[in-house]
Amino acid sequence: MKTEIRKVDSQGRIVLSYKWREKELKDNNEVIILEEKGVLKIIPKKKIDLTKFFDTIELDEDLLEKLENWSEFENYLFKKQYHDRS
Incomplete structure (x- = not known):
């Protein structure tokens, strides 16, 4: 597991790394966000x-x-x- 520190802008956005987007999202631009206590999990939406x-x-x-x-x-x-x- 790779850990990165990212800044959150004033509108609550973060930038996902290019390598992760290329590897995991490919031609899709949708993700599933699972919210747990104190944690957000970002998962590529796949069929x-x-x-x-x-x-x-x-x-x-x-x-x-x-x-x-x-x-x-x-x-x-x-x-x-x-x-x-x-």
């Missing part, structure tokens, strides 16, 4: 092949409730994917 999750998720009560709201379900999958990498 996810949901078929890779077929037959891999245990259907418990919590997950069944999330399936009722597709946005909540997607957020659950994003957090699970990136939390498991940490």
Whole structure:
């Protein structure tokens, strides 16, 4: 993991490094920002092949409730994917 100190301008903006943008964003210019207590995680927005999750998720009560709201379900999958990498 690389650590950098960046300044935040008066409008709350930061500049993401050129190397990171070239490597992670490529032709896309959207990111997902996960806000946790005292931390922001910036993740490149990528299309996810949901078929890779077929037959891999245990259907418990919590997950069944999330399936009722597709946005909540997607957020659950994003957090699970990136939390498991940490």
